[in-house]
Amino acid sequence: MTSTPWQHVQLTAFGGPDKLQLVSEPTLPEPDPGQVRVKVLTAGTGFTDTIIRQGQYPGVKQKPPFTPGYDWFGVVDAIGSGVDTLQVGDCVADMPVIGGYSQYLLADAARVIPCPVGLDPAQAVCMILSYTTAFQMLTRECTLKPGDSVLVHAAGGAVGTALLELARELGLTAYGTASPGKHELVRSFGATPIDYRSTDFVEEISQLTGGRGVQAVFDTIGGHNWSRSYRCVAKGGKLVGFGALQVSTGEESIPGLLWGFAKLLGLWRCLPDGRHTGFYNIQSRREKLPDEFREDVMTLMQWLKDGRLHPAVAELRPLADAAEVHRLIDAGAVAGKIVLDCQA
Numbered sequence: 001m002t003s004t005p006w007q008h009v010q011l012t013a014f015g016g017p018d019k020l021q022l023v024s025e026p027t028l029p030e031p032d033p034g035q036v037r038v039k040v041l042t043a044g045t046g047f048t049d050t051i052i053r054q055g056q057y058p059g060v061k062q063k064p065p066f067t068p069g070y071d072w073f074g075v076v077d078a079i080g081s082g083v084d085t086l087q088v089g090d091c092v093a094d095m096p097v098i099g100g101y102s103q104y105l106l107a108d109a110a111r112v113i114p115c116p117v118g119l120d121p122a123q124a125v126c127m128i129l130s131y132t133t134a135f136q137m138l139t140r141e142c143t144l145k146p147g148d149s150v151l152v153h154a155a156g157g158a159v160g161t162a163l164l165e166l167a168r169e170l171g172l173t174a175y176g177t178a179s180p181g182k183h184e185l186v187r188s189f190g191a192t193p194i195d196y197r198s199t200d201f202v203e204e205i206s207q208l209t210g211g212r213g214v215q216a217v218f219d220t221i222g223g224h225n226w227s228r229s230y231r232c233v234a235k236g237g238k239l240v241g242f243g244a245l246q247v248s249t250g251e252e253s254i255p256g257l258l259w260g261f262a263k264l265l266g267l268w269r270c271l272p273d274g275r276h277t278g279f280y281n282i283q284s285r286r287e288k289l290p291d292e293f294r295e296d297v298m299t300l301m302q303w304l305k306d307g308r309l310h311p312a313v314a315e316l317r318p319l320a321d322a323a324e325v326h327r328l329i330d331a332g333a334v335a336g337k338i339v340l341d342c343q344a
């Protein structure tokens with residue numbers, strides 16, 4: 001035991017942001033064989049953390065108390081016996097789904113992903129959940145070529161801005177739905193914003209593409225929205241559902257979502273209209289294809305190092321602000337992504 005006091009955020013019960021509390025520990029945990037102890041520099045925050053906080057995320061079976069935090073970036077601080085692939089001081093990252101809102105944590109050495117030195121920790125953590133989701137949907141779920149066009153929903157958010165930047169990097173034309181306050185951010189990634197509140201995005205896409213539609217739509221809004229997004233897909237293109245945020249906000253019912261899934265994964269696939277549909281989930285894809293996940297995160301970390309990527313870090317906040325950050329995400333008030341500075 002190392003008697004160094006440290007802190008982490010604990011979710012005391014499923015519920016609102018007030019259930020997130022900063023907890024102090026007197027001694028650092030020691031790594032077991034095959035583990036490393038990581039000094040966490042940054043933890044990502046996003047909509048998914050708020051679903052986990054409310055007990056609505058199917059991928060988390062654990063009951064509170066636990067430390068939330070989908071992804072983190074840090075440096076190896078101590079090494080357990082039998083670990084010969086990492087050294088103290090190495091930069092590493094991982095996506096444990098929970099556990100990231102912490103100053104220190106233990107992780108399996110074989111699971112963490114080595115990263116280049118010299119990365120900005122706030123930008124690096126954006127490469128994990130947000131950018132890897134975007135990258136895999138663009139390059140693994142779809143077959144897109146330069147010049148193709150895509151529609152991104154929730155385009156001013158953490159995953160949305162990642163999709164826009166990677167779309168530009170891949171030579172695609174991007175359209176993005178967002179509230180007007182986020183249009184400047186959408187434009188900053190070379191995309192065309194669509195105000196989904198005051199206009200009908202189906203009509204807008206039809207006009208913008210001369211009635212042809214787009215080659216891919218990335219929709220995390222919900223079952224009803226998937227139906228409208230499907231109408232935006234060009235022949236040969238694909239609708240990728242990857243979430244249903246309107247269920248969490250109470251704007252869509254569970255039966256509505258289930259009907260959406262029945263169409264996305266069943267009915268529409270039977271239609272002979274040349275359009276494709278699918279659902280993406282980063283956690284289940286990683287479980288099936290761990291090497292692919294590792295390769296994709298490492299690619300994005302290298303692109304960041306090379307100066308090709310510029311994630312929209314809205315703010316850097318200390319761990320003590322976790323509850324306030326969740327309030328901002330719940331209110332839809334974050335343009336880009338708020339990152340927690342775990343050592344502040």
Ligand SMILES: NC(=O)c1ccc[n+]([C@@H]2O[C@H](COP(=O)([O-])OP(=O)(O)OC[C@H]3O[C@@H](n4cnc5c(N)ncnc54)[C@H](OP(=O)(O)O)[C@@H]3O)[C@@H](O)[C@H]2O)c1
Nearest residue numbers: 046047154157158159178179220242243245280281282332
């Ligand atoms: N399946 C996966 O593997 C995976 C991975 C990562 C994230 N996700 C999901 O992706 C979603 C986005 O995550 P995030 O962290 O990027 O969230 P975020 O940064 O909090 O962005 C969400 C944004 O969605 C916008 N929005 C709300 N209703 C909308 C609507 N009807 N049309 C268009 N935009 C709307 C809001 O912005 P404005 O209304 O102000 O524009 C809100 O700020 C979440 O549902 C999350 O669970 C899924």
